[in-house]
Amino acid sequence: QIMMEQTQRRKQEIENRLSEEKKRSEMIKASLEKADQLTNSMVTILNQFDERLHKLEDTILPVHRKTKDLQRLQDNIEKTLSSLDHVISYHHVAHDVEPIVRQGPSRQVDKYLSCMERLVQAVNFFSENNPDSPELNTVNTLFTNGKDGLEKEFQAHLSRHTKPMPPQKVVEMIKAENMFLTAESYTNLPEKTMSDLSQMAEWLSGAGKSQSFVNVYSDIRSNNLIKTLNGLSDHIKGNNLNTGRKISVAVTTPKKPGNRRASNFRKPSTLLRKESLQSLSSMGGITIEMITSLIICDKVGVVDGCFINCDEIQPFQPNYIQHATRPKHSHIAMENAGLGKSSHAPIAEEEIIEIEIEPFVAMVSACAKLFVVEQSMIQSVIPEKNRRQVFDSIITESLKSVEQAGNKIVEYAKQCITRHDHPSIVNVFPAIKHLKTTLPSYQAVLKGVSEMNRLRMPRLIGELETVGVKVLEDFSDCVKSDPEKESNMPKDGTVHELTSNTMLFMQQLADNVEIVGGMLASKFESQQSMEKIRSCLADYISQVLGALKLNLENKSRVYENLSLAAVFLLNNYHFIITALNRHNLLGLAEIATPGIENLYRGFIDHQKQAYLQCWNKFDNYLKNKNKGVEIQAQPGGKLKDKDKLIVKDKFKTFNNDFDDLVKTHQQWAMPSSEVRKEIRNSVKTKLVQPYAELHEKYRMVQFTKNIEKYLKYTPESVAENIDRMFGQNAS
Numbered sequence: 001q002i003m004m005e006q007t008q009r010r011k012q013e014i015e016n017r018l019s020e021e022k023k024r025s026e027m028i029k030a031s032l033e034k035a036d037q038l039t040n041s042m043v044t045i046l047n048q049f050d051e052r053l054h055k056l057e058d059t060i061l062p063v064h065r066k067t068k069d070l071q072r073l074q075d076n077i078e079k080t081l082s083s084l085d086h087v088i089s090y091h092h093v094a095h096d097v098e099p100i101v102r103q104g105p106s107r108q109v110d111k112y113l114s115c116m117e118r119l120v121q122a123v124n125f126f127s128e129n130n131p132d133s134p135e136l137n138t139v140n141t142l143f144t145n146g147k148d149g150l151e152k153e154f155q156a157h158l159s160r161h162t163k164p165m166p167p168q169k170v171v172e173m174i175k176a177e178n179m180f181l182t183a184e185s186y187t188n189l190p191e192k193t194m195s196d197l198s199q200m201a202e203w204l205s206g207a208g209k210s211q212s213f214v215n216v217y218s219d220i221r222s223n224n225l226i227k228t229l230n231g232l233s234d235h236i237k238g239n240n241l242n243t244g245r246k247i248s249v250a251v252t253t254p255k256k257p258g259n260r261r262a263s264n265f266r267k268p269s270t271l272l273r274k275e276s277l278q279s280l281s282s283m284g285g286i287t288i289e290m291i292t293s294l295i296i297c298d299k300v301g302v303v304d305g306c307f308i309n310c311d312e313i314q315p316f317q318p319n320y321i322q323h324a325t326r327p328k329h330s331h332i333a334m335e336n337a338g339l340g341k342s343s344h345a346p347i348a349e350e351e352i353i354e355i356e357i358e359p360f361v362a363m364v365s366a367c368a369k370l371f372v373v374e375q376s377m378i379q380s381v382i383p384e385k386n387r388r389q390v391f392d393s394i395i396t397e398s399l400k401s402v403e404q405a406g407n408k409i410v411e412y413a414k415q416c417i418t419r420h421d422h423p424s425i426v427n428v429f430p431a432i433k434h435l436k437t438t439l440p441s442y443q444a445v446l447k448g449v450s451e452m453n454r455l456r457m458p459r460l461i462g463e464l465e466t467v468g469v470k471v472l473e474d475f476s477d478c479v480k481s482d483p484e485k486e487s488n489m490p491k492d493g494t495v496h497e498l499t500s501n502t503m504l505f506m507q508q509l510a511d512n513v514e515i516v517g518g519m520l521a522s523k524f525e526s527q528q529s530m531e532k533i534r535s536c537l538a539d540y541i542s543q544v545l546g547a548l549k550l551n552l553e554n555k556s557r558v559y560e561n562l563s564l565a566a567v568f569l570l571n572n573y574h575f576i577i578t579a580l581n582r583h584n585l586l587g588l589a590e591i592a593t594p595g596i597e598n599l600y601r602g603f604i605d606h607q608k609q610a611y612l613q614c615w616n617k618f619d620n621y622l623k624n625k626n627k628g629v630e631i632q633a634q635p636g637g638k639l640k641d642k643d644k645l646i647v648k649d650k651f652k653t654f655n656n657d658f659d660d661l662v663k664t665h666q667q668w669a670m671p672s673s674e675v676r677k678e679i680r681n682s683v684k685t686k687l688v689q690p691y692a693e694l695h696e697k698y699r700m701v702q703f704t705k706n707i708e709k710y711l712k713y714t715p716e717s718v719a720e721n722i723d724r725m726f727g728q729n730a731s
Contacts, residue, residue, distance in 0.1 A: 167235035218393035503579035538591035
């Protein structure tokens with residue numbers, strides 16, 4: 001029963017669903033029919049629309065084609081009219097620009113250049129389209145006149161605003177540390193002028209196809225650069241004249257045999273004043289320590305081969321310092337005293353080349369900075385393609401001027417060799433030092449210029465160093481070959497001129513280690529370390545000292561008196577070792593000859609002993625013996641006749657020999673108070689105590705009736721007389 005009910009219910013559900021599905025199928029069928037109707041309607045509408053479009057196209061297309069043809073015709077007419085206007089405008093160019101061209105570009109550079117551009121276009125048009133037309137001749141004439149006017153205006157504009165830089169501003173510029181950053185502030189041209197010049201140069205270089213402005217610019221700026229440098233040089237010379245710095249001092253130096261021309265320490269008018277050096281030092285290119293002049297010591301002088309007032313070697317000062325410290329006319333007194341006198345005929349004044357170091361140093365510094373200014377101005381005015389050529393042209397004459405001034409210094413140095421005026425080479429040292437100092441600046445600013453201009457400064461440095469080495473070599477040769485003549489020898493055994501001048505020159509060299517050592521090292525290698533520089537100078541000093549010692553020993557043989565020869569060598573050796581201890585000489589000499597100070601101390605001790613040999617004979621006089629037998633003498637007693645004669649002979653011989661030696665040695669000189677005192681004490685040690693004993697022994701003994709004759713000296717008077725020896729220097 002239950003199964004039947006379930007089956008019945010199930011059947012009923014299926015029938016219900018089937019009924020619903022039938023209804024849904026009918027609805028779908030109705031919808032499809034309606035959709036078909038709508039589709040047929042849409043198709044019909046679209047077919048009608050397509051037909052209408054075809055009809056519209058057939059109607060509009062001919063109209064469109066006709067309109068397009070009309071538009072094309074209109075465009076052609078407009079282009080034709082525009083071309084006619086363009087052609088007509090070229091015929092009007094001459095009339096339009098002629099007034100402006102005649103007025104010139106002085107106050108309307110932009111407008112003038114615009115007119116010139118129109119003329120260029122007109123010339124090109126008529127040249128291409130109607131080369132035989134009179135209009136071409138007209139615009140050509142106007143173009144030529146306009147270009148000439150522009151070139152003249154460029155020249156006038158540049159000349160009007162180009163003026164030499166005042167010396168004070170040049171000095172200020174030299175002090176500037178980084179010129180590449182501040183160069184524009186020294187151009188001296190207004191910004192508007194720079195702009196106008198730049199526009200004119202750009203047009204002339206381009207459309208104008210002109211190169212004459214390049215030459216004009218180069219000439220004007222080159223001449224202005226020369227005038228600026230000359231003005232600076234005249235300014236420095238004028239300051240020097242106003243301060244009256246002229247000092248003339250001469251000291252003889254070694255001469256080669258056969259050369260009859262005097263060589264001397266001469267002070268040319270070019271030696272730098274202290275004040276001027278300080279101004280140069282403030283310029284940033286050079287320090288006072290870099291510049292060394294001739295050495296003249298206030299307390300050391302040579303008079304006819306003798307030293308005067310020469311207790312010690314004084315620290316020497318260059319002449320530019322002495323200008324401020326030496327009493328007025330002191331140089332006249334030196335000359336009257338015989339300082340530097342020579343029996344040889346002096347060189348005629350017109351033969352002497354005068355150099356001007358201070359203006360040269362300033363010129364070298366100024367040139368490097370002015371070139372940077374010119375470079376900056378060229379970049380603002382000249383088109384890029386012409387810049388290198390223009391800069392090279394501008395700097396050529398200035399570099400030639402510096403080179404000529406440098407060549408004059410080279411000739412001066414060569415004259416130092418000819419005249420054997422070796423110390424004057426010191427005047428050249430500041431130039432060499434400054435050239436080397438500024439060389440990197442020149443190398444930086446001269447990149448890209450011609451090889452000739454780029455190598456001028458290195459070539460000048462090389463020539464100066466080469467001739468400087470020759471001067472040093474000639475000096476060494478002169479020291480070796482200084483003649484051994486009696487007339488040249490000091491009669492009092494003092495320091496020889498050869499020694500004093502040699503050591504003074506060596507001290508000058510030691511004060512310029514980097515310069516002198518660099519010159520000597522340049523013979524071996526271009527890259528020079530400080531160690532190599534010092535080593536080369538040390539070798540040279542050692543070489544000169546060796547030649548000097550050998551020459552002095554040869555000279556000492558001229559003396560017949562061996563004691564005087566010993567005094568001569570003693571004085572000279574002591575002078576040498578004292579000079580070595582001054583400044584940087586000893587440290588340099590030790591590099592090439594370790595222990596040189598002890599070596600010379602040994603030479604001095606040897607000569608001291610050689611001198612004391614002349615006093616050894618007094619040992620026999622002062623012994624109370626006769627052929628080794630003691631003489632018996634009692635106070636108040638009497639002596640045998642034979643002993644009386646012996647005692648008399650002892651005192652008589654002592655008196656005579658002592659008188660002779662003291663009298664002779666009073667005429668000798670021993671400049672060093674230290675050595676003089678030591679020698680006197682050594683003599684006293686030998687004589688005073690033995691004589692005092694002998695004197696005391698026989699003072700109360702009756703060995704003669706005229707005892708004052710034989711006991712002429714007391715021990716005190718013996719010491720006093722010994723202290724009178726070397727009276728040339730006795731205080």
